[in-house]
Amino acid sequence: xxxxxxxxxxxxxxxxxxxxxxxxxxxxxxxxxxxxxxxxxxxxxxxxxxxxxxxxxxxxxxxxxxxxxxxxxxxxxxxxxxxxxxxxxxxxxxxxxxxxxxxxxxxxxxxxxxxxxxxxxxxxxxxxxxxxxxxxxxxxxxxxxxxxxxxxxxxxxxxxxxxxxxxxxxxxxxxxxxxxxxxxxxxxxxxxxxxxxxxxxxxxxxxxxxxxxxxxxxxxxxxxxxxxxxxxxxxxxxxxxxxxxxxxxxxxxxxxxxxxxxxxxxxxxxxxxxxxxxxxxxx
Ligand code: L34
Numbered sequence: 001x002x003x004x005x006x007x008x009x010x011x012x013x014x015x016x017x018x019x020x021x022x023x024x025x026x027x028x029x030x031x032x033x034x035x036x037x038x039x040x041x042x043x044x045x046x047x048x049x050x051x052x053x054x055x056x057x058x059x060x061x062x063x064x065x066x067x068x069x070x071x072x073x074x075x076x077x078x079x080x081x082x083x084x085x086x087x088x089x090x091x092x093x094x095x096x097x098x099x100x101x102x103x104x105x106x107x108x109x110x111x112x113x114x115x116x117x118x119x120x121x122x123x124x125x126x127x128x129x130x131x132x133x134x135x136x137x138x139x140x141x142x143x144x145x146x147x148x149x150x151x152x153x154x155x156x157x158x159x160x161x162x163x164x165x166x167x168x169x170x171x172x173x174x175x176x177x178x179x180x181x182x183x184x185x186x187x188x189x190x191x192x193x194x195x196x197x198x199x200x201x202x203x204x205x206x207x208x209x210x211x212x213x214x215x216x217x218x219x220x221x222x223x224x225x226x227x228x229x230x231x232x233x234x235x236x237x238x239x240x241x242x243x244x245x246x247x248x249x250x251x252x253x254x255x256x257x258x259x260x261x262x263x264x265x266x267x268x269x270x271x272x273x274x275x276x277x278x279x280x281x282x283x
Contacts, residue, residue, distance in 0.1 A: 002226075002251040005148050008259040011267035014147070015060055018270045022061040025277065033277035034063035035093040035119060035269075036085055040078070040100050041071040045233065049262075050097050056266050062273060065091075075104045079112050086114040092277040093119035095269070098169070116279045119272045122169070130176045137272050142174040144264025145206065145227050146181075152225060152253050157182040160201050164188045164215070164241075165208035170229055174206055195219070207241035217246035226251040229261050 026032050035057050039050045050066060057064035069078070078096075085091050094117045096109050110122045118126055121139035129136025138146075149156060161183040165171035171187060179185045188198055190209075199205060199219040207215045208229035220226060230241030240257030248254045255261055 002248045002254045003152075004248070005151060005227075005253050005255045006259060007144070007148065007255060007261055007264040010148060010151055011144075011263035014264075014267040015056060015270060018062075018267070018274060019060045021274055025274070025281075026061070029281050031281070032062050033092045033273045034065070034090055035095065035273045036065045036067060036091050037095045037097060038067045038069060038078070038081070039097045040069045040073055040104070045231075046097050046099075049266075053095070053266055053269060056270055057273070060270055062270070071101055073104075075108065078104060078109060082109065082112040086112075086117060091117065092280055093117055093273040095119050117276055119269060119276055121173075121272065127168070127173070130173050133176075133180050137275055138177070138268070139169060139173050140268040140272060141170050141229065141261060141265045142177050143268040143271070144261055145174055145229070146177050147268065148227065148255060148261070148264055149204065149225065154225065154252075156204065159183050159203035161185045161204040161206070162188060162198050162202035163206045163208065164192075164195070164199075165206075165210075165229070167208065170208040171206075174208070178204065178206075209241045211241055212239045213241075213243045215242040215247060217243060217250055220247050220250045222250050223252045224250070225253045226255070227261065228255050228257050230257060231262060 022032055037050050037053055039046060054064045054066045085094050094113045100106050115123045115125050118137055121137040126136045161178045163171050163175045166187055166189045175185045175187050186198055188195055196219050200221050202224055204225045206227045210230055212232045212234050226242055226247055228240035228242040232239050238258045
């Protein structure tokens with residue numbers, strides 16, 4: 001029987017800490033961190049995520065601007081907007097919600113955001129920091145996952161960690177962060193042949209695939225910590241990548257969906273916005 005790691009509860013604690021920090025920053029600098037989120041198009045899920053980000057910013061006492069752009073925006077127009085925001089002293093963080101429409105090259109967009117304003121940690125220099133283990137802005141979802149793991153007070157050092165998924169946003173960086181904490185890390189993906197065998201050895205299992213019920217109870221080692229990064233919509237219901245009901249009987253800790261990694265992504269974004277603010281204002 002497992003303990004549920006509530007991202008909802010843990011994120012509340014973090015958001016309260018952020019709120020207190022913002023109040024101190026306001027005293028010291030006479031301004032508060034300002035996050036600008038750009039969203040292109042009308043995808044309802046993306047819209048709900050960015051609205052949640054805006055709400056969290058405002059509740060923490062930060063400034064938030066949500067820029068909604070039409071699907072027809074050109075790459076050049078978007079890059080020009082980013083350049084303007086890069087040069088705007090009133091802006092500390094810039095986030096372009098992904099995915100962007102197919103006619104826009106997301107790499108160009110990510111590269112265009114000034115490193116100090118890269119609250120997502122997607123800029124190549126921030127990506128390099130994760131790989132080198134040097135200070136930098138960590139991508140929000142992996143950062144939230146590490147905060148959840150640490151909240152269990154179990155040792156990561158020497159444990160077998162399996163990360164299923166190799167995306168630039170989650171799989172690759174989370175593997176690097178686990179490695180930094182001295183886990184023995186394996187990255188599995190859609191072409192992995194002995195998935196079950198690898199999974200059964202994992203003390204820490206991170207599923208970031210985007211496939212409902214991909215991780216079943218027969219794949220999970222007794223006592224493992226299971227982190228579910230999936231956000232899949234099935235018949236209007238949100239489910240993760242893990243067969244939660246069955247797996248929770250075997251895991252020592254497990255994260256739910258909703259109320260797990262998602263809220264932690266948002267809380268970590270707020271922490272990153274403070275870090276960017278300090279890089280810009282506290283020189
Ligand atoms: N640039 N694009 C950029 N940065 C990001 O960090 C993201 N991501 C991912 C998609 N694109 C991005 C997010 O914000 C995924 N993501 C995200 C953030 C929050 C939540 C889910 C995905 C979240 O709060 N999920 C809630 C449920 C929300 C609902 O019901 O729709 C949860 O409890 O999991």
